[in-house]
Amino acid sequence: MIEKVNFIKEDQIFSLLEKGKITDKNEIREILAKARDCRGINLEEVAKLLYLEDEELLNELYDAAKYIKDRIYGKRVVLFAPLYTSNECTNNCLYCGFRHDNKELHRRTLSLEEIVNEAKALERQGHKRLLLICGEDPRKTNVKHFTDAMDAIYKATDIRRINIEAAPMTVEDYKELKKAGIGTYVIFQETYHRETYKIMHPVGMKANYDWRITAIDRAFEAGIDDVGVGALLGLYNYRFEVLGLLMHCMHFEEKFGVGPHTISVPRLRPALGGALKEVPYNVSDKDFKKIVAIFRIAVPYTGIILSTRERAEFRDELLSVGISQISAGSKTNPGGYEEDDDHADQFEISDNRSLPKMMETICQKGYIPSFCTACYRRCRTGENFMEYAKAGDIHEFCQPNAILTFKENLMDYADESLRKMGEEIILKALEEIDDDKMRTLTIAKLDEIEKGKRDLYF
Numbered sequence: 001m002i003e004k005v006n007f008i009k010e011d012q013i014f015s016l017l018e019k020g021k022i023t024d025k026n027e028i029r030e031i032l033a034k035a036r037d038c039r040g041i042n043l044e045e046v047a048k049l050l051y052l053e054d055e056e057l058l059n060e061l062y063d064a065a066k067y068i069k070d071r072i073y074g075k076r077v078v079l080f081a082p083l084y085t086s087n088e089c090t091n092n093c094l095y096c097g098f099r100h101d102n103k104e105l106h107r108r109t110l111s112l113e114e115i116v117n118e119a120k121a122l123e124r125q126g127h128k129r130l131l132l133i134c135g136e137d138p139r140k141t142n143v144k145h146f147t148d149a150m151d152a153i154y155k156a157t158d159i160r161r162i163n164i165e166a167a168p169m170t171v172e173d174y175k176e177l178k179k180a181g182i183g184t185y186v187i188f189q190e191t192y193h194r195e196t197y198k199i200m201h202p203v204g205m206k207a208n209y210d211w212r213i214t215a216i217d218r219a220f221e222a223g224i225d226d227v228g229v230g231a232l233l234g235l236y237n238y239r240f241e242v243l244g245l246l247m248h249c250m251h252f253e254e255k256f257g258v259g260p261h262t263i264s265v266p267r268l269r270p271a272l273g274g275a276l277k278e279v280p281y282n283v284s285d286k287d288f289k290k291i292v293a294i295f296r297i298a299v300p301y302t303g304i305i306l307s308t309r310e311r312a313e314f315r316d317e318l319l320s321v322g323i324s325q326i327s328a329g330s331k332t333n334p335g336g337y338e339e340d341d342d343h344a345d346q347f348e349i350s351d352n353r354s355l356p357k358m359m360e361t362i363c364q365k366g367y368i369p370s371f372c373t374a375c376y377r378r379c380r381t382g383e384n385f386m387e388y389a390k391a392g393d394i395h396e397f398c399q400p401n402a403i404l405t406f407k408e409n410l411m412d413y414a415d416e417s418l419r420k421m422g423e424e425i426i427l428k429a430l431e432e433i434d435d436d437k438m439r440t441l442t443i444a445k446l447d448e449i450e451k452g453k454r455d456l457y458f
Helices: 008-022 025-035 041-051 055-073 112-125 142-157 172-179 194-200 209-213 215-221 240-256 285-298 312-321 355-364 381-392 395-413 417-432 436-450
Strands: 077-084 129-134 161-165 225-228 262-264 305-308 325-327 368-370
Touching: 008 041, 008 172, 008 240, 008 381, 025 041, 025 055, 025 262, 025 285, 025 305, 041 215, 041 240, 055 142, 055 285, 055 395, 077 142, 077 355, 077 395, 112 142, 129 325, 142 161, 142 285, 172 215, 194 209, 209 215, 209 417, 215 240, 215 285, 225 240, 225 395, 240 355, 285 312, 285 417, 355 417, 417 436
Parallel strands: 077 129, 077 325, 077 368, 129 161, 225 262, 262 305, 305 325
Antiparallel strands: none
């Protein structure tokens, strides 16, 4: 029996939120000025920002978030796609289309051959980074399901990084994922509020709050030092969830000396056969944008991921306030890239743009589409990654590697229009590399890519 965790302190969160209601413009501006040092801000300061409503101060928050994102990561946005391997599940989460009692859903678990075919379909689009994800049914999707899938994909494709979002496992299972070459291990607590968690997860393995929230502890113990967290915004008060998630991040820092590699910001969406008829705690676009910006300045070293749950125009807007990773051309049902079944999805997608279209938009916003997998393969993970990121130096690698992977994609997959736009972005991006030697080396590698070499990185 796992012990009840004590690092999500609900009383402290409510106290911080009560105190955070009282502030003034000068205090907010002092917090934002501190944030621009790219060292993060504390929970008390976050609580004050969570109550911002003044448009002038919100714009100053967004400016700070953009500055921090560009300062740490450079002008690049990483692209990836989810690959759903199964929608069979023993849980009955009220908000999810995969829930066990949903009789409308077409259930399916992909074979290894089908998983590889899905990966190949994504590779044909130009993807190099995948997130394997599935429902939670240990009879169908245990650790071997993932390790076999990773092995088969790596052998049959040029997919270079496979991240996994999966149910909590034992230390021994996480060791198997590590051995198989996992990129980032991702798990969402969904809600950090215990009573809400209990209501939303009435039965199944997922009903155990403490087993789930300690999953990443076990992953760290097994040697996985690249992890991602998130909360499903809309299940409970968003201000509480933001502070709860940040407390979770602080726990990793205190216990393992490493924060999360990514934070995801999914917002509750309708799901076929879902038990919730409305969002319990609606999060407006204005509040959602504020949340993204606050995460960026609170944990500046962490990648922030935005899914296709959000509509296209809003996703484009959020690129400028701190988003550093984004999915494109996504399907949320098993086999969705090879065939379409709208009765097998986990939730409704709002942005259906293809990968090339998303790349075009990123270019128009002045950013570089990136398919980089270098840090993972150069062992810049965990403490090594944090050493560069917290010092604000990771962009020294991010910018050149983004340029190189974008160039490769343009040559192998893009049409003439995107290729022309992309070449202009690459020229501008080269000028933004501060180090003359790195710029020269990047230009040399671009020439090698022109001549047919692939998978070049720093």
